[in-house]
Amino acid sequence: MKKLLPTSTAGSLPKPSWLAQPEKLWSPWKLQDEELIEGKQDALKVSLAEQQQAGIDIVSDGEQTRQHFVTTFIEHLDGVDFENRQVMKIRNRYEASVPSVVGEVSRQKPVFVDDAKFLRRHTDQPIKWALPGPMTMIDTLYDGHYKSREKLAWEFAKILNQEAKELEAAGVDIIQFDEPAFNVFFDEVNDWGIAALEKAIEGLKCETAVHICYGYGIKANTDWKKTLGTEWRQYEEIFPKLQKSSIDIVSLECQNSHVPMELIELIRGKKVMVGAIDVATNTIETPEQVAETLRKALQFVDADKLYPCTNCGMAPLSRHVARGKLSALSAGAEIVRRELLAK
Numbered sequence: 001m002k003k004l005l006p007t008s009t010a011g012s013l014p015k016p017s018w019l020a021q022p023e024k025l026w027s028p029w030k031l032q033d034e035e036l037i038e039g040k041q042d043a044l045k046v047s048l049a050e051q052q053q054a055g056i057d058i059v060s061d062g063e064q065t066r067q068h069f070v071t072t073f074i075e076h077l078d079g080v081d082f083e084n085r086q087v088m089k090i091r092n093r094y095e096a097s098v099p100s101v102v103g104e105v106s107r108q109k110p111v112f113v114d115d116a117k118f119l120r121r122h123t124d125q126p127i128k129w130a131l132p133g134p135m136t137m138i139d140t141l142y143d144g145h146y147k148s149r150e151k152l153a154w155e156f157a158k159i160l161n162q163e164a165k166e167l168e169a170a171g172v173d174i175i176q177f178d179e180p181a182f183n184v185f186f187d188e189v190n191d192w193g194i195a196a197l198e199k200a201i202e203g204l205k206c207e208t209a210v211h212i213c214y215g216y217g218i219k220a221n222t223d224w225k226k227t228l229g230t231e232w233r234q235y236e237e238i239f240p241k242l243q244k245s246s247i248d249i250v251s252l253e254c255q256n257s258h259v260p261m262e263l264i265e266l267i268r269g270k271k272v273m274v275g276a277i278d279v280a281t282n283t284i285e286t287p288e289q290v291a292e293t294l295r296k297a298l299q300f301v302d303a304d305k306l307y308p309c310t311n312c313g314m315a316p317l318s319r320h321v322a323r324g325k326l327s328a329l330s331a332g333a334e335i336v337r338r339e340l341l342a343k
């Protein structure tokens with residue numbers, strides 16, 4: 001029988017201090033060349049072991065081989081100039097210096113496939129691999145070539161599809177696309193964002209997920225959250241269309257967020273990765289708090305489709321806090337699993 005309530009994380013986990021400065025998002029590498037390659041692989045093994053010790057069911061690489069969840073992927077593509085930078089607003093929220101699209105974008109060789117094979121060799125558990133989503137990719141770039149957000153997203157979707165097919169062949173069980181931009185550009189999501197996502201998963205036989213969150217616990221995001229009011233209904237704008245899409249799993253932020261849980265009803269039929277761990281605080285949830293969030297979610301998602309998860313990545317947290325949160329997630333899921341099996 002398939003395990004009920006399989007646990008996983010949204011993606012990133014803290015890096016060891018010998019690889020990159022801890023508790024800092026997107027911090028630069030401390031190693032170089034061959035040492036860096038080996039260091040990333042060692043960190044991946046440590047990250048995997050920590051997930052396993054905490055009892056996480058669907059494991060990941062903890063994003064140990066990437067500095068940034070979007071740009072590390074884009075750095076491997078042709079057509080983007082990282083020297084020629086422009087200042088842009090990211091997700092209508094904060095200004096950042098971003099690379100420029102200067103020609104046709106293309107992928108000459110696989111980006112994460114060797115890393116995924118490495119992870120596959122080290123565990124028999126189901127593995128999940130995260131890629132940036134097409135809409136979130138275009139939102140982190142200045143486009144001086146296509147001059148159309150939709151066209152650029154479509155080109156990236158084709159590239160993501162090539163990468164995803166090779167990740168599937170490498171033995172990845174779930175491919176997840178990170179689309180925090182889905183929480184901001186509702187009209188575009190409905191016009192072409194979901195279509196671009198479906199292009200990225202075209203022809204895949206493994207499971208597919210989309211992670212839509214309110215971002216890491218960094219200041220620009222917490223400030224933005226303060227402007228959203230007491231009820232966050234952003235998901236409501238895009239869930240009806242997402243429910244009809246071919247994506248298998250939707251990953252959401254539910255712990256300590258102001259998202260009304262009943263919005264999950266709008267994607268009934270999909271598997272839901274319910275964020276039961278807040279990544280914007282160092283306070284470690286108790287197993288009972290996790291269980292309570294999962295029980296609430298069970299009103300709107302069938303038990304066999306509920307996947308307990310974290311709200312977002314945990315890269316900016318200390319390793320101690322992240323370990324505690326992973327253990328709480330497992331223990332909380334186990335409480336509810338027992339309740340379900342006792343029925």
Ligand SMILES: [Zn+2]
Pocket residue numbers: 010180211212213214215216311312313
């Ligand atoms: Zn996230």
